[in-house]
Amino acid sequence: MAVETAQDLAGATAAASAARVGIGGPVGSGKTALIEGLLPLFAARGTSLAIVTNDLVTQEDAERLQRSGLISPERVVGVEAGACPHTVIREDPTLNIEAADLLEDQLRPLDLILIESGGDNLASTFSLDLVDYWLFVIDVSGGGDIPRKRGPGIVRADLLIVNKSDLAPHVGVDLALMQREAEEVRNGRPVLLTNCRTGEGLDRVADHLAHDVLMEG
Amino acid sequence: MLRLTRILGNATEPEFAERLHALEHDGRVETITLDAADTARKRLRVATDKGTDCAVAIARSDRLANGAVLLLEDDRAVVVRMRETVWLALGPRDLAAALDLGYFCGNLHWRVRFEGEVLKVALDGPRETYTARLAQHLADGRARIIEEQDA
Known part of the structure; x- marks a missing residue:
């Protein structure tokens, strides 16, 4: 039997596909703004990145990112869910898998594909x-x-991610309490505060992705 | 960081079992323990039971499973161990309650399986999270929890 060593496998990560990271959350919470904030950070890190957006019946988010100047337009693909957004990220994610596969085939080698869900409710989750x-x-x-x-x-x-942290005093929210309660219900899984308009907190988001799925550091 | 990029085989296969058995005697088999749901991931950063920081990145066509061998060297092996799924067994009061309970669990997107007249819910989180959602059903008797010793 041929036994492979860690040395044999060194560098073989390229055989694996790009990391695929889902971004979900309610309408208007800042999912697209988060991506817009992350793009320059990943560009500076040399991360080869592509994006799949999901909208109900338009390509609105895809076009926004394609026009942003932050990423080459061919690196962004829009999926029109045509139904409740969670159906295409959880129950039957075929459309999104195909979109990610397409990007990977066309843009190889890719390090990271961000898949943005359409705005949904608090029950929204991604299929692994x-x-x-x-x-x-x-x-x-x-x-x-x-x-x-x-x-x-x-x-x-x-x-x-708890976004728009700067608005807390204007909408009567105790931000520290909100963060503490978020950490309590998540049993130690990380919670980060961001302000995507100013970029505050986005370095830490990029650090988490770099460590957890890009396998850096 | 130890990069693990391929599934070499399964610990139950004879050619792996023999070598793993020998390494286990010397305490050189490290395990990565995962919830069943997490075995669908193709990339994850996780520590073995001995604290080794592992970067698992396998091909999209591969799938982690209980016993998956990710590393097998002369002096060390890394094997996946899948946590057994815990099920919450629910007994509906009658046919109407069974319909209601099935709808309710489906609406919450819970993973379920049916065993005769018992509906079992896979616990992907704390049991209390599930019983809290079922509080009304349990309080008015539409459903009851069947503990293992009662089964």
Whole structure:
């Protein structure tokens, strides 16, 4: 029997496909803004990246990213879910798997594919047949009590992001309490605060992805 | 960091079992323990029971499973161990309650299986999370929890 050693396998990671990371969360929580904030950070790190967006019946988010100047337009593909957004990231993610496969075939070698769900509710989760890791984005203006409601998206995501942290005092939210309650319902899984408009907290998001799925550091 | 990029085989296969058995005697087999749901991941950063930091990145066509051998060297092996799924067994009061319970669990996207008149829910999180959702069904008697000793 041929036994392979770690040395034989060194560098063989290229045989594996690009990391696939899902980004879910309610409408308007900042999923696309998060991607826009992450793109320059990953570009600076030399990460080869592509994006799949999901919208209900348009290509709105894909076109926004293609026009952004932050990424080559051919690196962005839009999927029109045509139904509840979670159906194409969980129950039957075929459309998104095909889109990711297409990007990978056309742009090889890729390090990372971000798959943005259409805006959904707190029950939204990703199939692990589609992604290796997923983020859930909520924002303070949705209410400080959101983490306490223990939606599956909040509890099960690999990384929870509480966006628009700067708005907390304007919408009557105790940000420290919201963060603490989020950490309590997630049993130690990470929670990060961000302000995607200013970029605050995004370095830490990139660090998590780099460590957990890009296998850096 | 130890990069693990291929599934070499399964610990139950005779050619692996013999070598793993020898390494186990010397305490040189490390295990990566995963929940059943996490075996669908193709990439994950995880530590073995001996604390080795592992970067698992396998091909999309491969799937981690209980006993998957990810490393087999003369002096060390790494094997996946899958945590057994814990099931919450529910007995509906009558046919109407069974329909109601099935709808309720489906609406929450819970993983279930049916064993005769018992509906079993896979616990992908703390049991209390599930019983809290079922509180009304349990309180009004539409469903009851069947503990293992009662089965």
